[in-house]
Amino acid sequence: MVAMKSWWKVLSILLLVYTVIGGFLLEVPRLAIINESIRGLYFHVPMWFTMILLFVLSVLFAVRYLSRHDLVYDRISASFAQAGLVFGILGILTGMVWANYTWGTPWHGDPKQNGSAITALIYLAYFVLRGSLDNQEQRARLSSVYTIFAFAAMIPLIFVIPRMSSSMHPGSGGNPGFNMYDLDSSMRKVFYPAVTGWILLGIWISSILIRIRNAEEKIVDLEYEKNS
Amino acid sequence: MKKILNILVFFLSARLGFSQEVEMADNMRAEGKIYVVIAILLLILTGLFFYLFMLDRKATRLEKKVDEMLKK
Numbered sequence: 001m002v003a004m005k006s007w008w009k010v011l012s013i014l015l016l017v018y019t020v021i022g023g024f025l026l027e028v029p030r031l032a033i034i035n036e037s038i039r040g041l042y043f044h045v046p047m048w049f050t051m052i053l054l055f056v057l058s059v060l061f062a063v064r065y066l067s068r069h070d071l072v073y074d075r076i077s078a079s080f081a082q083a084g085l086v087f088g089i090l091g092i093l094t095g096m097v098w099a100n101y102t103w104g105t106p107w108h109g110d111p112k113q114n115g116s117a118i119t120a121l122i123y124l125a126y127f128v129l130r131g132s133l134d135n136q137e138q139r140a141r142l143s144s145v146y147t148i149f150a151f152a153a154m155i156p157l158i159f160v161i162p163r164m165s166s167s168m169h170p171g172s173g174g175n176p177g178f179n180m181y182d183l184d185s186s187m188r189k190v191f192y193p194a195v196t197g198w199i200l201l202g203i204w205i206s207s208i209l210i211r212i213r214n215a216e217e218k219i220v221d222l223e224y225e226k227n228s
Numbered sequence: 229m230k231k232i233l234n235i236l237v238f239f240l241s242a243r244l245g246f247s248q249e250v251e252m253a254d255n256m257r258a259e260g261k262i263y264v265v266i267a268i269l270l271l272i273l274t275g276l277f278f279y280l281f282m283l284d285r286k287a288t289r290l291e292k293k294v295d296e297m298l299k300k
Binding site for chain 1 (some may be wrong): 262
């Protein structure tokens with residue numbers, strides 16, 4: 001029964017184990033400057049895909065809270081945003097390691113780097129906002145509205161501006177996707193399973209956060225009843 | 229026909245020459261040390277997954293406890 005319910009967790013494990021094994025053993029294009037570090041694609045880029053998906057889920061549940069006014073949706077929205085931010089920070093850090101090797105400095109001022117840093121700060125402010133409000137309804141309403149703003153700000157910062165200016169990232173300067181990697185079918189064999197595996201892991205972590213928040217909420221309610 | 233073949237051979241050799249020039253971790257692979265890297269990462273992943281399953285179980289226990297408290 002447990003296996004039936006958590007099959008996607010097992011899938012996440014299998015895909016990520018495959019990512020590590022296939023990611024280091026299978027063929028990659030032999031390119032100058034980037035050399036073997038091209039394998040970072042299997043780990044760095046899925047961080048962003050996962051972050052974006054978790055932020056999309058966060059915004060969907062925020063909208064749902066605003067229309068239904070059930071606090072459970074606010075807790076779900078906050079949990080997705082929290083897990084998404086963790087993946088975003090990991091994306092920035094892994095990008096800095098990679099940039100130091102291929103671009104010569106950890107912070108190149110690349111539009112995508114700056115955009116993702118601003119996005120991370122916007123989402124950090126979301127938790128500052130949540131922490132500063134005691135009233136649950138008020139906190140849920142304000143942070144739901146804020147997360148819609150945060151998500152709307154992320155789209156131009158990560159998807160639009162880097163494509164309009166010159167960026168060191170592959171696929172920037174007008175053309176979407178990852179051009180040279182995208183053509184390589186041997187890398188796709190690892191990249192797509194890697195993205196799926198990391199996304200499932202992100203959802204897994206979010207689900208734990210949601211469950212803990214829900215249980216916490218019930219305990220708070222119980223204590224409130226006891227005292228009144 | 230010969231011209232086309234010549235062009236083909238040129239491109240093939242150019243490609244091969246290019247691919248040999250770029251330095252990759254071929255030596256590390258030949259020595260089998262790449263498996264050390266994989267082993268380390270798999271160990272970290274195993275630890276992470278084990279921890280996540282433990283947290284899952286902890287959440288389940290917490291949920292049960294809260295539900296029991298609610299019944300009382």
